[in-house]
Amino acid sequence: MHLVNHGIPDDLIDRVKKAGKAFFDLPIEEKEKYANDQASGNVQGYGSKLANNASGQLEWEDYFFHLIFPEDKRDNSVWPKTPSDYTEVTSEYSRLLRSLATKVLSVLSLGLGLEEGRLEKEVGGLEELLLQMKINYYPKCPQPELALGVEAHTDISALTFILHNMVPGLQLFHEGKWITAKCVPNSIIMHIGDTVEILSNGKYKSILHRGLVNKEKVRISWAVFLRATEGENHPQTTGRSCD
Numbered sequence: 001m002h003l004v005n006h007g008i009p010d011d012l013i014d015r016v017k018k019a020g021k022a023f024f025d026l027p028i029e030e031k032e033k034y035a036n037d038q039a040s041g042n043v044q045g046y047g048s049k050l051a052n053n054a055s056g057q058l059e060w061e062d063y064f065f066h067l068i069f070p071e072d073k074r075d076n077s078v079w080p081k082t083p084s085d086y087t088e089v090t091s092e093y094s095r096l097l098r099s100l101a102t103k104v105l106s107v108l109s110l111g112l113g114l115e116e117g118r119l120e121k122e123v124g125g126l127e128e129l130l131l132q133m134k135i136n137y138y139p140k141c142p143q144p145e146l147a148l149g150v151e152a153h154t155d156i157s158a159l160t161f162i163l164h165n166m167v168p169g170l171q172l173f174h175e176g177k178w179i180t181a182k183c184v185p186n187s188i189i190m191h192i193g194d195t196v197e198i199l200s201n202g203k204y205k206s207i208l209h210r211g212l213v214n215k216e217k218v219r220i221s222w223a224v225f226l227r228a229t230e231g232e233n234h235p236q237t238t239g240r241s242c243d
């Protein structure tokens with residue numbers, strides 16, 4: 001769903017996008033300084049998936065992943081230092097997004113006939129909410145029909161909020177078909193994730209989605225995952241359902 005009246009200033013969203021793009025425009029050796037190390041459990045930082053995965057489908061993306069909230073678990077030292085305003089704009093955006101997320105959880109609670117604070121309480125309460133940023137960078141792809149940016153999956157999150165650089169590519173599985181999400185200026189895309197599907201006994205559905213790549217344009221998306229507190233020990237950002 002596209003959120004249009006989200007209350008987050010357009011110029012702040014522009015700055016978030018500029019900062020993320022500026023990081024990915026750095027030379028590879030600069031980005032590698034932030035490389036994650038999945039094998040030793042350091043999941044935060046820069047990673048690349050331009051390699052064959054289990055199902056033989058190419059995932060054609062680089063990404064940057066880091067924790068935002070809870071604040072006492074945040075490690076700003078793993079966030080990009082270039083551009084210099086990355087931390088400031090990402091922190092401000094996340095603070096506003098967190099309050100938007102709690103409003104959405106209230107509305108969803110009321111929709112279930114529950115008191116408005118119920119879903120927020122179930123996912124951990126405002127100070128405990130887990131918020132994670134994953135910037136997806138999909139380079140131009142010479143043979144887009146042979147690759148996907150991200151394979152079909154649902155998000156483990158309670159809610160996911162997505163910004164992108166206005167290049168189409170996000171697809172949703174609806175009534176047996178893949179539908180490409182429209183690019184609506186100044187909107188934030190919101191998905192229900194597995195956690196809210198489970199907490200709502202399936203009344204709210206976690207949507208199956210994937211990302212396409214293309215020949216002509218780089219696509220960048222900024223996915224912020226709001227997760228239940230216990231999710232912090234499970235670094236995977238998404239729950240694959242088509243592997």
Ligand SMILES: O=C(O)CCC(=O)C(=O)O
Nearest residue numbers: 134136170211221223238
């Ligand atoms: O690139 C997109 O629009 C979606 C990315 C995504 O689904 C994810 O990171 O979980």
Ligand SMILES: [Fe+2]
Nearest residue numbers: 154155209238
């Ligand atoms: Fe996703």
